[in-house]
Amino acid sequence: MSKSKVELDEEMGIYLGQINTCIHEAAHGCGALHVGVGLQYIEIGLDDISFGRVMTPTQILSDGRIAYPERGAFVSACGIAAAQVYHLRRGGTGHDLTKVREWLASIEDADKIERKILWKARTFVAKHKSRIFKVAHALQDQRRLDGQTTDRIFRGTEEVIVPRRFLDAVGMMQSVRWVDTDVGLRAFKYPVGDSTN
Numbered sequence: 001m002s003k004s005k006v007e008l009d010e011e012m013g014i015y016l017g018q019i020n021t022c023i024h025e026a027a028h029g030c031g032a033l034h035v036g037v038g039l040q041y042i043e044i045g046l047d048d049i050s051f052g053r054v055m056t057p058t059q060i061l062s063d064g065r066i067a068y069p070e071r072g073a074f075v076s077a078c079g080i081a082a083a084q085v086y087h088l089r090r091g092g093t094g095h096d097l098t099k100v101r102e103w104l105a106s107i108e109d110a111d112k113i114e115r116k117i118l119w120k121a122r123t124f125v126a127k128h129k130s131r132i133f134k135v136a137h138a139l140q141d142q143r144r145l146d147g148q149t150t151d152r153i154f155r156g157t158e159e160v161i162v163p164r165r166f167l168d169a170v171g172m173m174q175s176v177r178w179v180d181t182d183v184g185l186r187a188f189k190y191p192v193g194d195s196t197n
C-alpha cells in the first residue's frame with residue numbers, strides 16, 4: 001500500500017488550526033443557545049489562534065448551588081463531541097471533560113448522567129453540523145461574535161455562506177498532526193494512518 005501524504009503549506013496549516021479552534025468554540029456556543037443558558041460571546045485569540053473561549057452566564061441559586069448543572073455540562077460536552085464528530089484536535093477536550101465533571105459534581109448518579117450528556121452532545125453536534133459550521137466560519141472571519149449575532153446565525157435569520165475551502169479543511173482534519181508554534185496551533189502533513197492527535 002502506498003503511503004499517501006497530505007501536503008500542507010504554511011498558510012493552510014494555520015488555516016486548519018483556526019478552523020479547528022473555531023469549530024470547537026462554535027460547538028460550545030451553539031450548545032449554549034440550544035439549551036438556553038444564554039451566551040454572552042464567543043471569541044478566538046487575535047495572535048494565538050489556538051486560544052478560544054465561550055462566555056455564558058452562570059446562575060447561582062440562593063443556597064450557593066449552580067442552577068442548571070446539566071445544561072452547563074452539556075455546553076462543556078459539546079466541545080468533546082465536536083472533536084469526536086469532526087475529528088478535531090483532542091488536546092483541548094481534557095479540560096472540557098474536567099468542566100463536565102465539575103458541573104455534575106453535586107448531582108446524584110453523576111456517572112450515568114455524564115454518559116447521557118456526552119451522548120446527547122454528540123447527537124446535537126452531528127445533527128447541527130451546518131449551523132455550527134456557519135457560526136465557526138463567522139467566528140474565524142470576525143474573531144469575536146456576540147451572543148445575539150451567534151443566535152441569529154444559529155437560527156438561520158442571518159445567512160452565512162461557508163466557503164468550499166472551509167469544508168475541504170474539515171475533510172482534512174483526520175489526517176493531520178498538530179503542533180503548537182509561536183503563532184499558535186498549526187496542522188502539519190504526515191503519512192496517513194500515523195495520527196498522534
Ligand SMILES: [Zn+2]
Nearest residue numbers: 024079092096
Ligand atoms: Zn472546549
